[in-house]
Amino acid sequence: MCAGAVLLSQTAVTGEPFLVKPYLQLGDAPELAKQESLVLMWHTSGRSVAWSVEVRTAKDSNWRKMSEPQATAVSAPAGPPEVAGKYGAKKDGPGSAAIPVHLVYRAALTNLEPGQEFSYRVLREGKDVFSATGHARKSARQSYRFVLFGDCAAGTPSENAVAYQASLAHPDFVFIPGDIVYTAGRISEYRTKFFPVYNADTPSAERGAPLLRSIPFIASPGNHDTALQNFPRFPDALAYFLYWDQPLNGPTMSSRAMKGSHVAGASEEAQHLFEAGAKPRYPRMANFSFDYGNSHWVVLDANSYMDWDDAGLREWLSNDLEKAHSAAFRFVGFHHPGFNSSKAHFTDQWMRTLSPIFEAKHVDIVFAGHVHNYQRSHPMTFAPKPQPDGASKGPKGEVAGEWTLDSQFGDGGKGKPKGVIYIVSGAGGASLYNPEQENNQASWQPFTNKFISHTHSMSVVDVNGKTLQFRQVSETGEEVDAFRIAK
Numbered sequence: 001m002c003a004g005a006v007l008l009s010q011t012a013v014t015g016e017p018f019l020v021k022p023y024l025q026l027g028d029a030p031e032l033a034k035q036e037s038l039v040l041m042w043h044t045s046g047r048s049v050a051w052s053v054e055v056r057t058a059k060d061s062n063w064r065k066m067s068e069p070q071a072t073a074v075s076a077p078a079g080p081p082e083v084a085g086k087y088g089a090k091k092d093g094p095g096s097a098a099i100p101v102h103l104v105y106r107a108a109l110t111n112l113e114p115g116q117e118f119s120y121r122v123l124r125e126g127k128d129v130f131s132a133t134g135h136a137r138k139s140a141r142q143s144y145r146f147v148l149f150g151d152c153a154a155g156t157p158s159e160n161a162v163a164y165q166a167s168l169a170h171p172d173f174v175f176i177p178g179d180i181v182y183t184a185g186r187i188s189e190y191r192t193k194f195f196p197v198y199n200a201d202t203p204s205a206e207r208g209a210p211l212l213r214s215i216p217f218i219a220s221p222g223n224h225d226t227a228l229q230n231f232p233r234f235p236d237a238l239a240y241f242l243y244w245d246q247p248l249n250g251p252t253m254s255s256r257a258m259k260g261s262h263v264a265g266a267s268e269e270a271q272h273l274f275e276a277g278a279k280p281r282y283p284r285m286a287n288f289s290f291d292y293g294n295s296h297w298v299v300l301d302a303n304s305y306m307d308w309d310d311a312g313l314r315e316w317l318s319n320d321l322e323k324a325h326s327a328a329f330r331f332v333g334f335h336h337p338g339f340n341s342s343k344a345h346f347t348d349q350w351m352r353t354l355s356p357i358f359e360a361k362h363v364d365i366v367f368a369g370h371v372h373n374y375q376r377s378h379p380m381t382f383a384p385k386p387q388p389d390g391a392s393k394g395p396k397g398e399v400a401g402e403w404t405l406d407s408q409f410g411d412g413g414k415g416k417p418k419g420v421i422y423i424v425s426g427a428g429g430a431s432l433y434n435p436e437q438e439n440n441q442a443s444w445q446p447f448t449n450k451f452i453s454h455t456h457s458m459s460v461v462d463v464n465g466k467t468l469q470f471r472q473v474s475e476t477g478e479e480v481d482a483f484r485i486a487k
C-alpha cells in the first residue's frame with residue numbers, strides 16, 4: 001500500500017518551493033569514475049509537480065538536463081502519548097507530533113568532471129527556483145581537503161560557529177562521525193538544527209554556512225541518530241536513513257551482526273511508513289566504503305547493537321581494506337572511539353577489538369566522535385586480551401589489552417608513524433566533556449598525546465600525494481593542534 005499517495009492529495013501546495021533546500025550527497029557511487037556523479041536532494045511539502053535539474057560544467061557552457069528527479073513520500077505518525085525514554089523525553093515532552101507527508105527528491109548529477117566545479121539549477125515547472133555551485137569528487141591524482149567534526153547539530157551557538165569555520169576552510173567534503181542530530185535523529189530535529197545551519201543562505205558565525213548545497217556531507221550514525229530506543233518513542237526518528245544518500249556496498253546484516261531491531265515496538269503504521277521512506281537504504285547504509293582522491297574510506301556503525309566480533313562483519317571489513325591496498329591513505333570513520341581518555345564514555349571501548357584488522361591492513365587514521373572534545377593518540381598498535389570469562393569485552397564494553405606506542409611521532413610529525421593514529425573529534429557543537437582534564441595530563445591514558453576540551457573544534461585535513469597535513473581548528477579559527485604524515 002502506498003500510504004504516502006493517499007495523504008498527498010490532502011496536502012495543499014504551499015507558496016514555498018522548498019521545505020529543505022537542495023543539498024549534495026555522495027549517492028550510491030563508492031568508486032571513483034571518469035564521469036563522476038553526485039546526488040542532489042531536496043524536500044518539498046505539497047503535491048508532486050514537475051521538477052528538473054540542469055548542470056553546466058567548464059567544458060560545456062550549455063545547460064545539460066539531468067534525468068528526471070525521483071520523489072519518495074515520507075511521513076510519520078504521532079508518537080505514543082506516554083514517553084519515558086533515554087533521549088529527548090525530558091526536553092520534547094510526551095510523544096512526538098505527526099510529520100505530514102512530504103516529498104524527498106533525488107536527482108542524479110551525472111557526467112561531472114572529477115575535481116571540477118560545476119553549476120546547477122533546479123527548476124520547478126520550468127521556472128528556475130534554486131541555483132548553486134557544486135564540487136565534483138576529486139580523482140586519485142588530485143589533492144583534496146576534508147573537514148571533520150562529530151556530535152554537532154545540537155542547536156547551540158558553537159554548532160553554528162564550527163559550521164562557519166568549516167566554510168572558511170573550503171573543504172571538498174565534510175565527514176561527520178556520528179551524533180549528527182540531537183537528541184534523537186528525528187525529522188523534526190533535522191529541520192530545526194541541521195539543514196538551516198549547514199545549508200544557511202549566507203555564511204556567518206551566528207547562523208552557519210551554505211555548505212550542503214556545494215559539497216557532500218558524509219556521515220556514520222551515532223547513538224543519538226540510530227539508538228534502538230528512539231524509534232518506538234519517536235516515529236520520526238531514524239531520519240539518517242530517510243535524508244542521507246550514501247553507498248550501499250556494506251555488509252548484508254545478519255541477526256547476529258545486529259543485536260535487536262530499530263523498529264520493534266513501534267506501531268505497524270510507523271514501521272510501514274519508515275520502511276517505505278528508507279528503502280533501499282535501511283539498514284545497509286550504516287556501513288559502507290568509498291574512494292576519495294587517492295584515499296580509501298571505510299565508514300562503520302559502532303553502535304552497541306552491532307556485534308563487531310561477528311565473523312561476517314570482520315571479514316567484510318578486512319576484505320574491503322585489502323582491496324584498497326594500493327590507496328595512498330586508508331581512513332576509517334565511526335562514532336564510538338576505542339581509545340579515549342575522557343572520564344565520559346570511558347568504558348565504551350568495544351571498537352578496540354578491530355585494531356588488529358586496522359593494523360594488518362595499514363589504516364592510517366581512525367576518526368571517531370561520541371566524546372565531546374578533541375583527542376589525538378600516539379601512533380599505536382593494540383593487542384586485545386579476552387576477559388577472564390573468554391568474552392572479548394567486559395559488561396560495560398571495556399576491552400583489555402596491550403598497546404605499543406610510537407611516542408617519537410610528536411607535534412609536527414616525524415614522517416611515517418608506526419601504527420594507527422586514533423582521533424576523537426567530537427567537539428562539533430554539543431556541550432563539551434571534561435574540560436578539567438585538558439591540563440591534567442595525569443588523568444590521560446598513556447596512548448593520548450593531545451587532549452583539548454576547552455573549545456569546540458573541527459579537524460581540517462589536507463591530503464596531497466603521500467603527505468597528509470592535519471590541523472585541529474577551534475570554533476574561532478585558532479589552530480589548537482597539528483601534525484603531518486609523510487610516507
Ligand SMILES: [Fe+2]
Pocket residue numbers: 178179222223224335369370371
Ligand atoms: Fe554519542
